[in-house]
Amino acid sequence: MTASRNQDRTGFPPVIENASAQGRIVLVCEHASNRIPPRWGDLGLSEAQRRAHIAWDPGALGLARGLARHLDAVLVHAPVSRLVYDCNRAPDMAGAMPARSEIHDIPGNATITPEERAARTAEIYIPFHDGLHAVLMDRIARGLHPALITIHSFTPVYFGKPRAVEFGVIHDADDTLPRAILAEAQARTRLRAELNEPYSARDDVTHTLRLHATPYALPNAMLEVRNDLIATPEAEAAMAATLAPVLAAAMATLTPEPV
């Protein structure tokens, strides 16, 4: 698997792995990293907070890498913590640079000037989406008929309440691929799988799908895995081995098949 960065862009472009993959699926991981670049210090957070789910989606990148190998898929992931800028949010959404996440205040985001908001947007959000857009457009132009699947993880306990769902499949405007993935997951795995859990498009979590898949009528889905199930490299690999046939079978149900 090869990794590359687009050198002629400024800021923090996405990391693109497996760029020459021939499979239809383009995997995206907006919350792959808990890295806070030096200019933003520690945002006023403890080391434990900076390792917690509020800073990233633990396990999501490892799972996505495993899926990319199984499915011959390109993988696009963000190199900066969502606490600096959450690339799955538009610049005017509160969650883009959150002052609070679950039960944690984010002191470094308590007061953000319009200039700082524009600077983070220019440095992180715009390069990420330009990079993803270029990958998708190249594949559309070459007739590879891309499908967009974003990979997330969620915390097993949220606001003190345990979550029973293990695998969530979330749709934006087109629910075709998500319903196919759900059906295959229920048929092929023992995972407790649910549609639009623990979040749905109403919670504004489908920004990447809205921006890149819906306008081009690309098949698309957002996947959420409970992070206690992908807490080690071995568990990530096992989950990738479980979910790869699910995604492959769901893709095979799409009609019309591109020629």
Place this chain on the structure above:
Amino acid sequence: MTASRNQDRTGFPPVIENASAQGRIVLVCEHASNRIPPRWGDLGLSEAQRRAHIAWDPGALGLARGLARHLDAVLVHAPVSRLVYDCNRAPDMAGAMPARSEIHDIPGNATITPEERAARTAEIYIPFHDGLHAVLMDRIARGLHPALITIHSFTPVYFGKPRAVEFGVIHDADDTLPRAILAEAQARTRLRAELNEPYSARDDVTHTLRLHATPYALPNAMLEVRNDLIATPEAEAAMAATLAPVLAAAMATLTPEPV
């Protein structure tokens, strides 16, 4: 009015005029230019064909510049003929690199390899939309509440048939601003104004709106002016003076007004 190009991008980025404008409206002209860069020769077309409406929207850039001045609006326009790449079309649409336009064959587009399709996409389509996206995101981040209005012109005779409509207002998913513009045009001008004429979203002409306005819930509209009404610099200026109060009045009807 100042013009600038983003120097760190490759290919043909959009020209951005009036970049420091403080008005809410962002004007876009995808078909501003009939320029064919040398690498694409003349696409097998005569000089008359390269000056005709199939290569660009005559008068649209002059009208847009006049509107930008009246409305204190930023203006983003494409520097390459739509016959090389039509920036208002996705890379898999036939019209993106058309083999035929109205009654004219385009010999240079008769057979385009996937590599050439990807190259034109990378050189023209991607830089154009990255540039427009950056303008809009910066304005969203700064709280300027942008609205997106695209400016087009259409030929008075199409496939031999005269068109009576003079001013068309076309909507994508959200018809709020287009209906307000239509109402103000009918109240304030003598133009023969119609909704979704001579084209509509069903003709796939709202790509720019779908890509940049709909996912961010920005007010948006596509305007079409019959090109015999803007055939000289004086006519362009007169039409800008006619339409600027129409657009300003329509914007004032939007609720809620941003603070």
